[in-house]
Amino acid sequence: MQKTKKQSMEKKLEKQYFVMVLPGFIIFTIGLIIPLLLAVRYSVTSWDGMSKIKEFVGLQNYINLWKDADFRSAWWFTIKFTIGNTIIQNVLALLFALALDSGIKAQKLYRTAFFVPCLISSIIVGFVWLKMFSNVLPEFNELLGTNINFLLFGSGETVLSGLLIANNWQWIGYWMLIYLAGLQSVPADLYEAAKVDGAGPISRFFNITIPMLAPAITICVVGITTGSLKVYDLLVASTKGGPGRASTSVIYQTYTTAINGRQYGYGSAMSVTLVLALLLVAVIQVKGLKSKEVQA
Amino acid sequence: MKKKLLSVVLCTAMLVPTLAGCGGGGTDAPAETPAAEEAPATEEAPAATEAETPTAAEEAPAAADGEAVTLTVLAGQSTTDAGIEEMIDEALAKAYPNITLEWECVDWGNDFQPKMQQYMQSGLPDIMIGKAQDVATYAPQGILGEIDAAYLDRGLDAARQNVTIDGKTYGLVYNALYQGVYYNKDMFEENGWSVPKTQDDLQKIIDDCKAKGITPFASHMVDTWSIGNVTMQFAMNDVFNNDPTWGDKFRAGEVSFANDEMMKTAYQYNKLIYDNTYPETFSTEQTDCDAKMVMGEAAMKVSGSWSIQNFLDIDESFNFGIFPFPNQTGDSKLIFEPNITIMTSAESEHQDAINCVLDVLTSDKELAVEIYDYTKTAPMLKDVTPTFANPSQADIDEYASSNMIVDVTLGNNQLVWGGFQEENAKDIAAWLQGDISFEDCLAASDARVDSSSAN
Numbered sequence: 044m045q046k047t048k049k050q051s052m053e054k055k056l057e058k059q060y061f062v063m064v065l066p067g068f069i070i071f072t073i074g075l076i077i078p079l080l081l082a083v084r085y086s087v088t089s090w091d092g093m094s095k096i097k098e099f100v101g102l103q104n105y106i107n108l109w110k111d112a113d114f115r116s117a118w119w120f121t122i123k124f125t126i127g128n129t130i131i132q133n134v135l136a137l138l139f140a141l142a143l144d145s146g147i148k149a150q151k152l153y154r155t156a157f158f159v160p161c162l163i164s165s166i167i168v169g170f171v172w173l174k175m176f177s178n179v180l181p182e183f184n185e186l187l188g189t190n191i192n193f194l195l196f197g198s199g200e201t202v203l204s205g206l207l208i209a210n211n212w213q214w215i216g217y218w219m220l221i222y223l224a225g226l227q228s229v230p231a232d233l234y235e236a237a238k239v240d241g242a243g244p245i246s247r248f249f250n251i252t253i254p255m256l257a258p259a260i261t262i263c264v265v266g267i268t269t270g271s272l273k274v275y276d277l278l279v280a281s282t283k284g285g286p287g288r289a290s291t292s293v294i295y296q297t298y299t300t301a302i303n304g305r306q307y308g309y310g311s312a313m314s315v316t317l318v319l320a321l322l323l324v325a326v327i328q329v330k331g332l333k334s335k336e337v338q339a
Numbered sequence: 340m341k342k343k344l345l346s347v348v349l350c351t352a353m354l355v356p357t358l359a360g361c362g363g364g365g366t367d368a369p370a371e372t373p374a375a376e377e378a379p380a381t382e383e384a385p386a387a388t389e390a391e392t393p394t395a396a397e398e399a400p401a402a403a404d405g406e407a408v409t410l411t412v413l414a415g416q417s418t419t420d421a422g423i424e425e426m427i428d429e430a431l432a433k434a435y436p437n438i439t440l441e442w443e444c445v446d447w448g449n450d451f452q453p454k455m456q457q458y459m460q461s462g463l464p465d466i467m468i469g470k471a472q473d474v475a476t477y478a479p480q481g482i483l484g485e486i487d488a489a490y491l492d493r494g495l496d497a498a499r500q501n502v503t504i505d506g507k508t509y510g511l512v513y514n515a516l517y518q519g520v521y522y523n524k525d526m527f528e529e530n531g532w533s534v535p536k537t538q539d540d541l542q543k544i545i546d547d548c549k550a551k552g553i554t555p556f557a558s559h560m561v562d563t564w565s566i567g568n569v570t571m572q573f574a575m576n577d578v579f580n581n582d583p584t585w586g587d588k589f590r591a592g593e594v595s596f597a598n599d600e601m602m603k604t605a606y607q608y609n610k611l612i613y614d615n616t617y618p619e620t621f622s623t624e625q626t627d628c629d630a631k632m633v634m635g636e637a638a639m640k641v642s643g644s645w646s647i648q649n650f651l652d653i654d655e656s657f658n659f660g661i662f663p664f665p666n667q668t669g670d671s672k673l674i675f676e677p678n679i680t681i682m683t684s685a686e687s688e689h690q691d692a693i694n695c696v697l698d699v700l701t702s703d704k705e706l707a708v709e710i711y712d713y714t715k716t717a718p719m720l721k722d723v724t725p726t727f728a729n730p731s732q733a734d735i736d737e738y739a740s741s742n743m744i745v746d747v748t749l750g751n752n753q754l755v756w757g758g759f760q761e762e763n764a765k766d767i768a769a770w771l772q773g774d775i776s777f778e779d780c781l782a783a784s785d786a787r788v789d790s791s792s793a794n
Contacts, residue, residue, distance in 0.1 A: 092456045093480060112783075177561075177622045197561065197622030199774045285563055286621045287769025302453040304758030304790050 079318065085311035092307035104312035114313060116288055117296035120203070124292065125271035127207045132267050133260070136215050140222035154223070157216030165213065169280025172196075172209035196282050199289030206290060210277060214270075218263045225259030226252070261332040268328060269321055293317050405437045408692040411464035414444045415451030415473075417516075417678060418625070419645045419714040426713070427699070430706040435695045440466075448564050452757045463684040465693055471677035472751040474502040474510040476793040483509040484683040487694060493701040498677060498719040501748035510680040511697060514716040516644035517661060517735055518572050518674035518747065524658040524730065526553070526638050534662045537669040545615050548638050555615040557637035559628035560768060566609060567764030569641045569664075571750050572674055573605035576666040579750045586753025590792060596784040603781065604667060606767060612641060613771045621772070625649070633657045643676065647715040647729065661731040663738070672745040673738040678716060758790040
């Protein structure tokens with residue numbers, strides 16, 4: 044009798060799970076899986092995005108990618124942008140979180156001030172920093188009589204720095220909140236015990252804070268890396284991939300190739316390689332960082 | 340066991356629609372949509388349109404029926420055009436109150452082509468507003484309707500030339516831009532400079548500018564499109580005026596960017612501009628650049644009529660003229676670009692209402708003058724004269740009277756903008772910045788040969 048009731052309950056639960064999961068599956072399938080599979084299919088054609096003819100070209104598009112200097116250059120920029128962002132954003136977000144967690148005055152004000160930029164669209168951020176570098180900051184040179192080069196978007200040598208400033212300004216506050224939440228969940232008695240054992244602040248930071256923050260670090264590193272690999276909107280509004288191709292990311296190159304260049308098949312091959320790279324990076328990072336996570 | 344069964348069911352639920360989505364093997368996306376499926380072959384499109392499109396005389400009663408119709412409009416706009424939709428709405432409401440336009444305004448340079456690609460899958464808007472060169476891209480796809488001669492006859496003959504394919508006209512050209520070197524007339528007079536006709540003449544002005552601490556050229560190379568635009572201006576006078584089929588020969592492998600001296604010279608002019616403009620050109624936007632020109636910080640600017648709006652907004656008394664950028668042979672022509680070009684969908688169910696819109700656009704002279712005055716552009720309708728004071732008009736008239744004007748659509752059809760000219764412009768920017776060599780820049784253009792034609 045008891046067993047039958049349990050089975051019936053399990054059956055009901057399974058039905059519930061199925062019903063609850065189904066909408067997600069449908070949306071996920073229509074919005075992500077189908078377009079992804081279509082992209083894979085288009086990537087083996089020479090379709091221009093307009094005509095009815097989709098000539099099958101096998102792996103030719105993928106072979107051509109290896110020879111494409113523009114695509115390689117786009118990857119090189121994307122990798123530099125990703126590495127720069129991952130390091131700077133994680134370090135600064137963690138430092139700001141530590142500062143706010145130390146009990147300084149007006150903590151809420153700082154937290155809000157740091158967080159507000161991430162509420163702004165990246166398109167707006169791009170425009171803002173374009174104006175900042177081109178018009179606003181150079182005015183300081185005139186006021187102060189200095190000769191600092193603020194025209195960071197104007198040269199291939201400095202455009203990456205300018206974009207890192209803009210992107211970090213926008214997102215540090217967001218990741219800072221995640222670190223802050225992580226810091227606030229670290230049990231205080233761990234620090235007290237360490238203090239009793241004679242551990243100094245640096246020792247406590249590396250032996251308690253960092254290990255306890257490992258789950259937050261995983262989230263932040265994976266989030267920043269994958270987000271940076273997909274950078275597009277910031278570039279559209281600020282540098283348009285230039286000067287020349289100095290700030291053309293993989294997605295920007297994919298878009299201009301597939302849509303403006305009417306090479307939909309070739310552009311699809313670019314997007315497939317990006318998806319694979321994103322998956323690979325995310326899996327490696329999650330696997331690597333998960334192994335470092337500890338429980339209090 | 341049941342859990343396994345549930346897993347199988349869920350996986351199947353996910354895979355079935357997935358496989359369904361990519362199924363159909365040879366079924367191409369355009370063919371999946373009724374619009375694309377039913378799209379006639381290139382040769383058939385005009386015939387079908389002809390059958391469906393009533394003449395101007397026939398459609399008047401249809402409009403008088405008063406049946407409410409909403410037409411969708413995709414407007415690919417230049418910087419000068421934003422705002423004309425309200426003027427058109429107002430005029431249309433007076434003439435045909437039953438017709439409403441649902442506008443989708445996008446930037447022509449960046450978004451018109453992507454939008455068109457999107458709509459070619461899902462069904463085109465009733466009306467599309469682009470540039471004359473778009474006709475060569477989309478008409479061969481069989482998706483554009485032929486424009487009724489009744490409306491075309493209200494426009495200048497020159498407006499038809501580059502929007503007509505196989506004797507059928509698919510675009511109504513509404514206005515035109517002129518491109519060349521805008522110059523500060525007062526500054527030229529004060530310094531005793533006359534309009535240069537040769538490269539030597541131009542170099543003398545540049546040298547004198549430098550000696551007097553004046554920046555010779557205003558430019559805004561942060562906008563890659565401006566590099567692409569001036570390069571086509573250079574190519575028109577040094578390449579296409581000599582060889583109108585240069586693009587065809589390029590695709591046939593008979594000429595190349597790396598080996599053709601004329602094209603190399605056209606590219607090299609960018610360096611001349613870059614070396615004689617302000618150092619922050621790659622950080623300067625068009626508005627700031629135009630302001631510098633008006634404020635007398637630069638003597639010249641290679642540009643087009645789109646700058647006039649800015650010039651006159653900043654200082655309505657700014658005295659400027661225009662001349663074609665001198666070529667190697669000293670016979671440069673002023674460049675003329677058909678701009679706002681109205682195209683219609685061959686598949687639209689509202690051809691009569693579309694014709695009503697064309698009727699308003701071509702017959703309402705008050706509206707036309709309002710649009711030309713606002714956009715500061717030249718009319719392509721007969722018997723319509725804008726009232727805005729254009730200081731460069733005297734120069735334009737002079738070049739027109741001596742037949743020294745050339746339509747840039749020729750060059751834009753030979754070497755398309757999207758995917759070719761704009762990509763080449765990025766390489767030119769990289770070369771100017773010293774990131775790549777001139778040879779690499781030319782080689783990159785050569786490597787892009789497959790993208791150089793619209794079809």
